[in-house]
Amino acid sequence: MSLTVDLTTEDVNDNEIRFIPRNQERLPGNTAPMLFIRLARSIEWNRCCSSELVLRSTRDSPDAGERIGIADAVCGRMAVSRRLSMIYTRSGADALSRRDIVVSPGTGNQHWGTVFFGPRSSSAAGEGPQATMSELQPHEAVVPHFHGVTMFQLFIAGSGTLGNKQQPLEPLTVQFKDHHTAYGPIVAGPQGLSFVAMRMYTGNSEPVYLNKEGYRDRLKPSKRRHLTSERVRFSIEPVLKERAEPVWETLLKDDSDGMHAQIVRLGAGQSVEGPNPGAAAGYYVFVGNGTLVHNDEELPLWSMVVVEPNEEKFTIRSGEKGLEALVLQYPREERND
Known part of the structure; x- marks a missing residue:
């Protein structure tokens, strides 16, 4: 941008x-x-x-x-x-210090919400990315819906199920959803469920619920991909710290438009060049374990960096205990706002 x-x-x-x-x-x-x-x-x-x-x-x-x-x-x-x-x-710690109680627009239930970037919900185009966390009460359900903006979603704590087939959700699971693609219900387990929704830009991301009249009128053409990864496992602290060299692992990928979800694992004090931002529509770097160093700031667990597609490059650097980060590259597509 x-x-x-x-x-x-x-x-x-x-x-x-x-x-x-x-x-x-x-x-x-x-x-x-x-x-x-x-x-x-x-x-x-x-x-x-x-x-x-x-x-x-x-x-x-x-x-x-x-x-x-x-x-x-x-x-x-x-x-x-x-x-x-x-x-x-x-910083994940900074964002979570501003956690608040929010009301689900689909059910009226109260749970916890945290804003990382942008507004919590938007109905029109705005500046910059949009990323929010939702933390559900035990056994709380989010009814089926879709959004107007493509997103990655990470299930990072607690447990739950997804869809009518009750696909298990365990930390950490990566979900990719094209814009105007319905999914759900999401049902939290007995210890609750935390997930983060991340979009490269602020657009019309208000949820459109399938139990409300007129939802079909708001659908637009889309690839309709709804993908989930295998569960991501993280290293114990001494194993991560002593890792000899960076390793990349693919979780989800579509070469047709550049969509690519990866995890990169770095030992203490290591660095590696991130993907070419211009290869697709930019990407997020999400700290899943250890710390990420950027501009002399050490970013802790659940911190985020957004690299927009017009950037020349971004170097991923680990802190003194190493780093395991999700690198989520967004597909090339026309904006839908």
């Missing part, structure tokens, strides 16, 4: 530039804690409020080349326009 923002400078020094948009419109990423931008090398964007943007050097003292890049962007305090490319990150 690229974004053009017209900005005027408010304050400039060697380590920080503060901008206010001339049109005072809301900035993108209103729920994302941080976006990394290639406006100048080693620069990060922190959202402080709806109409202000701060670019701050991630190093104590920017080198001369970096200062020149900053100066070019704000020379003469004139309005500038820059095309920005983004990588989104969210």
Whole structure:
């Protein structure tokens, strides 16, 4: 994704530039804690409020080349326009600290919900990816439905069943669903069930329930794939830490449009290049075990990184105990929002 923002400078020094948009419109990423931008090398964007943007050097003292890049962007305090490319990150611990009670729109039951990116539900196009967690009460059911946006879904804790044939759901199971493809019911087991829905973009993702009149009128053409992986098993800590080299394993794949779900396993302090983001429609990296290091931040269990298709590359780096991460590559398709 690229974004053009017209900005005027408010304050400039060697380590920080503060901008206010001339049109005072809301900035993108209103729920994302941080976006990394290639406006100048080693620069990060922190959202402080709806109409202000701060670019701050991630190093104590920017080198001369970096200062020149900053100066070019704000020379003469004139309005500038820059095309920005983004990588989104969210710490699982940070997201879960904001867990809240939500009401299922299909049943009216209360359970727990957590937002990682974007709104919890949307009926129109918006900026950036959308990722949410649902944690169901024991034996709670989610009735059959479909969404208007293609997604991967990970069943990460607890247990349950899927569909009328009661396919077992155990952690960790990967599910892929094309847009406008019905699935369900999902029924939680006696210890509850946690799952994460991840979409590459914010679109019309409101659930459309099959027990409501008119649902057929909202269907659109789709490949109608509804795929689930074998259960993913994770390494014990010393085995993961001592792994000699990175290993990739395929869980789901369709060469016709680039859809590919993999797990990558890295020992302590290792790194490996992620897939080419432009090969399909970008991908998520989800921490299933260990930690992921990005921009000097160590991201713990259930953290996410979103790599959009216009990025040049992304390096997956493990922390001191190693990393097992799901790498979920989305298919090439027309947006449906």
